[in-house]
Amino acid sequence: MALQIVWFRRDLRTTDHAALATAAARGPCLCLFVYEPEQLQAPDFDPIHLEFLNQSLASLDRRLQQLGNRLVLKIGRLPDIFAELHREFGISAIYGHEETGNWLSYQRDRRVRAWARASGIPCREFPGNGVVRRLASRDDWSAIWKQRMRQPVIPEPATVPPPPPHIRIPSIPLLTWQQAGLSAPRISPSQAGGREAAVEYLHSFLHSRGLHYRSEMSSPLTAAESCSRISPCLSFGCLSVREAVQAGRQRLLQLRHEQQLTHVDPAWFQSLASFESRLAWHCHFIQKLEDEPTIEFRNVNPAFDGLRENEFRQDHFEAWQQAVTGYPMVDACMRSLRAGAWINFRMRAMLMSFAAYHLWLHWRQPALHLARLFLDYEPGIHYCQCQMQSGVTGINAIRIYSPARQAADQDPNGDFIRKWVPELEGVPDEYLAEPHRMSRLQQDLFGCRIGRDYPAPIVHHETAFKTAQQRIFAARDSAIARCNAHKVYEKHGSRKRTMEQRTRNEG
The missing domain is CATH 1.10.579.10 (DNA Cyclobutane Dipyrimidine Photolyase, subunit A, domain 3)
Structure with a gap:
């Protein structure tokens, strides 16, 4: 029996994950993340990124185990890892999200797609945010973004069927900075990685910390508390942009309802408008790199x-x-x-x-x-x-x-x-x-x-x-x-x- 692979990259969640939902509905899945040495040694990578990544991978693995599966970790170059799995077990399809990352990831994705075509393996990538692949005109982008943000958040699968018991695929432990060939971390990240932390950052912002977001985002004295702090969660995919947009809109509706019954500080409405504007801005800038990777x-x-x-x-x-x-x-x-x-x-x-x-x-x-x-x-x-x-x-x-x-x-x-x-x-x-x-x-x-x-x-x-x-x-x-x-x-x-x-x- 050939494997369906759900290839996780910077989309480390189980909710609003089109690739996981599609593969899980079709049958057994191998949930895979690959540490790539060329990325670990890249000039834009730091041990703080590895620590946040590992926390996010551990969180994802815990959730997948609750859904009946697990996260398999490998280290190596892509598509070489896929080729090894294909030789040993056979791959029926690869599912993942479109990623707009650095030049190394752009070149890697081209290699993977070329290998999949040559091997006769479907490689299906889904939009993961408001960035549009092969955008015909910038004139169309805003309407597409708004349409995507209106679509329902994709529910977490009720179960993610694992490969059959006779298919045993080894997984490495979380990679340490020594194993990655990195220098010792200068600091520990000021924020924890993973889905649980991401949800808490978003909730605390929308219900308490974000009241004066618009007026306090510019000063380093107040921004650390008043800003949402979900930016690393979006970068590593512990949250989707659509989840954040819709959570903000739901909070706005709640406040408007409360306003009919009691006093609501008007600063909330200004801050929530600014928050959604920044989420659109987030995708607007990533779209530029998508359209021009150089x-x-x-x-x-x-x-x-x-x-x-x-x-x-x-x-x-x-x-x-x-x-x-x-x-x-x-x-x-x-x-x-x-x-x-x-x-x-x-x-x-x-x-x-x-x-x-x-x-x-x-x-x-x-x-x-x-x-x-x-x-x-x-x-x-x-x-x-x-x-x-x-x-x-x-x-x-x-x-x-x-x-x-x-x-x-x-x-x-x-x-x-x-x-x-x-x-x-x-x-x-x-x-x-x-x-x-x-x-x-x-x-x-x-x-x-x-x-x-x-x-x-x-x-x-x-x-x-x-x-x-x-x-x-x-x-x-x-x-x-x-x-x-x-x-x-x-x-x-x-x-x-x-x-x-x-x-x-x-x-």
Whole structure:
């Protein structure tokens, strides 16, 4: 009897899982996850990702056992693992979800599909979120996303029939970082992986933590509690986007009903609207990588090729990595991120903007560094955002963040900076965002000598800001950049605003 394989990748759940539901309805299934050495050794992978992955795999296995099956773990290259299983047992079909991952996963999926065709094995992939494979036109994307989000969540199968008892397929234990050839984890993830944790994050956000989401998402002081924190759960597939969208809508209906009986804080309605908007935004950005996989390492607008590549300063890059730039808000955000593997979106944008504009670093190396730090690293969002914050798309507003202004707006009392940059604990609020402005006497008085206790700024803000602004707009205003920008917009641009509105300077 040949095997039906349910191939799990970044879809580690049993609910709203079209591949599992389809295969389970047709008969016995081998539920398989493969650790891939090329992914484990990739420059965007970190031991924190392995820990969250293992927690999610353990959760999935527990649930599959409750449904009468189990998760088989293998390690190796694909499609070689499939070929071995086919030689020994025979494979009747492979079921999985469409995945929009990094370039390695894109190449792997092409290999698997080619092998399956050559072997005469059906390989059926189902949409797993709002990303549309072979999208004909961006004009159609929003309607397709809305239609998919309206479809019912696919129920968990009542049972997942296992292979017959005489078919014994060995499974390896969860892979350790030593076995994966990784360095020891710097930290433990700030969030637990797995379905149970994902459901709890979503529930607590929708019923308590998310009340002030809209107003508190931008500050690192409040975002950790007020944001949903389901982003790693979506990245690893412990939750589906559709589940999150529909849970938000159900909560909205509940609140509207309660509003007829008692007072409901209106902030809930604003926050839930913002939450669904962010879920659509999530898929909107992944769609870009789906449509153009080379976004991971090539400028989406080639007119910007050569703009920064030959001016990369390793010393500036290392200072940014190590959080010793002399800009307290930048350093505090990087230190917080290194300690907890998460920081809110606005601060991510500031970190990338500072690297791209103040330090004039090409986006690729900073992007890889941040990918290793983000527990919720999602390639489709990540590389598109890194290019966007570096100004190389030609269709997005240029935003050059001022670290001092962000400190004033998002950390007005200096609590966040003092927590993560304790060298500045005694510095008064007036100088906290720019301690280099203190006189030598003040530095001694407040116990922080610039250049000894805390570094001097590695670049001068006004000079770096002005130079970057001049250079990026000069490149952007070239005829070839404008011509390419129209092509980029047609392929990737949001249809909510015109291109003219999108390219307005909002820096």
